[in-house]
Amino acid sequence: MADEEVLQNTPHRRVVRVGDTVRRPTHPWTPAVHALLRHLEEVGYPCSPRVLGIDEQGREVLTYLDGRSGAESWPKVVGDAGLVSVARLLRDYHDAVAGFRPTDRLIWCTGETGLGDGELVCHGDFGPWNIVWGGDRPVGIIDWDHARPADRLHDVAYALEYLAPFRDDAECHRWLGYLQPPDRRRRLELFATAYGLTSVEGLVDAVIDVQRRGIELVRALARAGAQPQARWVADGHAEELERRLAWSLAHRHLFDAP
Known part of the structure; x- marks a missing residue:
């Protein structure tokens, strides 16, 4: 080989x-x-x-999808052009998967099978690190292990946690590549419009719900002995997720309409 x-x-x-x-x-x-x-x-x-x-x-x-991903993807989504292109990338995926009807024999990482009413198979981990860039254009999506049946709003909300982002100013500056504190409400609206939503009503609640359910899934997979979730819980990562959820609850005014 x-x-x-x-x-x-x-x-x-x-x-x-x-x-x-x-x-x-x-x-x-x-x-x-x-x-x-x-x-x-x-x-x-x-x-x-x-x-x-x-x-x-x-x-x-x-x-192999050629391009830049992982840590190199974060600076790409700071500007408006990158944010909009990622929203359109997600919408294009949802349109492509809309006709997929998995059989009940197929089991997803959540243990679910089939599709419920209004559901499609979401990517499930649509964060900047899993987007492949060719120059300033997103050209691919990788790491599909967290795909699962859900309303398409699940992927939208999951993405917005990292793209709005639902993080404090210090983390935005130190780790995410922002030179100035982000206008979180504006970025949420820009992403939603580029994706094709006609309203942002309920999006903040959806992000908080995705954060909460993500913690529950990590703990459930850890109890079942799945990796890397068992290691995450042992290393205290679940508590970090809890802190992020608490920040979102305490700072939702940064995202809600005035």
Whole structure:
């Protein structure tokens, strides 16, 4: 086999690049994710990796999406142009997945199967780190392990936590690349409009609800022994998520209409 370039190497999660492919650990929900990615390929959606199978080490094999992602993606979403393009990227994905009807045999990371009324399969982890950029244009979405049935507002709210963002000024400056405190209400409205929403009513509550349910999911997966959630809980990450939720509740006036 060709040389492996390590893309991520944390406990229980080693991701490598081999040529034009990415090799990643599989999970009980991998068949569901592969069915989703194959649907996106069938409808011609250009921004998701293609499934190539399972290698001799039991790792999933996906096509490599060339570009910048991870920590390098954060500065891309600070400006209005990046924020708008990411909102449109999410809407394009939702439009592409709208016709996907997974069978009840496919189990997602949440343990859910099938789709409820008004649901589609959300990406589930639509944050800046999982967006691939070619220059100043988003060209791909990676890491689909958290895909799950939900209302499309789940992905919108999840994204807004990081893009509005629901973080204090110090963190925005120190870690997220903002030179000035962000106008959070304006950014929330800009994202919503670019996505195609006609109103921002209920969006702040939706973000807070996604934060709350995310904590519940992390703790549930940790209790089941899933990684990296078990390690996150052991390292105190769940308490950090609780602090972020508390900040959102205490500062929602920064996002609500005056």
